[in-house]
Amino acid sequence: MLTLYHAPNSRSSRVLTLIEEMGIRDEVALRPVTIRRFDGSGGPDAANPHPEGKVPLLDHDGTLISETAAIMLYLTALFPQGGMAPPPGDPQRGAYLTWLFWYGAVMEPALIVARSGLSHPAFTATWRGTDEVTARISAALARGPWLLGERYSAADLLVHSPYAWFREATPDDPAIRDWVARCQTRPAVAAMQARDAALMAG
Known part of the structure; x- marks a missing residue:
């Protein structure tokens, strides 16, 4: 099971966009969490397993992947049919x-x-x-x-x-x-x- 720990209007919104681009909304459960915002609002969420209390964080059957680029690389490799990355061996x-x-x-x-x-x-x-x-x-x-x-x-x-x-x-x-x-x-x-x-x- 794939779960994305996500805070709306944050860096993790980019991963949410990728999920929409790839047509895999039904493959990834969304788990909203709170984060500390630049304006001082919000704060860490005990339900968020990210070691720094940040988003995005992807949980794949207990394997945690953090950092936006790493998550994008992981998802595009897991779902190559989504068409959002050149496959291994492609010149690009x-x-x-x-x-x-x-x-x-x-x-x-x-x-x-x-x-x-x-x-x-x-x-x-x-x-x-x-x-x-x-x-x-x-x-x-x-x-x-x-x-x-x-x-x-x-x-x-x-x-x-x-x-x-x-x-x-x-x-x-x-x-x-x-x-x-x-x-x-x-x-x-x-x-x-x-x-x-x-x-x-x-």
């Missing part, structure tokens, strides 16, 4: 995996540092900065409408997500802005938003 598999792990290792830290107004040589030496993030995404989109060219994947879903949450952080680059808009108009996003709204309502 390497690029797909690179984008998933680049997001957490480079992109999100760089965006958080910039949003926080922090500056230190160690940050730019390790993660680079928002200019490098923008350049890398823009270069990929010059080759096609999606990060992998003509194929929309979980990589697009993950990498565009901070720009969907924080519109002011979106680079002033037409290709990136159009890409974010394309990602946001997919039916799975509307389905996720409806599920999150229902959970918030209660």
Whole structure:
């Protein structure tokens, strides 16, 4: 049995979107939990087995998988028919995996540092900065409408997500802005938003 520990309107909403994209809603039970929010509301939930009290967390028959990219990799491998990842052996598999792990290792830290107004040589030496993030995404989109060219994947879903949450952080680059808009108009996003709204309502 698959169970997703989820808090609406949070990072785990990306996994909920992936579930909708893959057509596996009936395969994954949803377990809403509370989390500590940026505005100070909420708090840890004793029902959440995540060691840091965060979301998302996927429980597969007692095996726990945390971190969004790891969960996306796990689900797309478990349900390859969902079509959200190039399979092993596909020439685009390497690029797909690179984008998933680049997001957490480079992109999100760089965006958080910039949003926080922090500056230190160690940050730019390790993660680079928002200019490098923008350049890398823009270069990929010059080759096609999606990060992998003509194929929309979980990589697009993950990498565009901070720009969907924080519109002011979106680079002033037409290709990136159009890409974010394309990602946001997919039916799975509307389905996720409806599920999150229902959970918030209660």
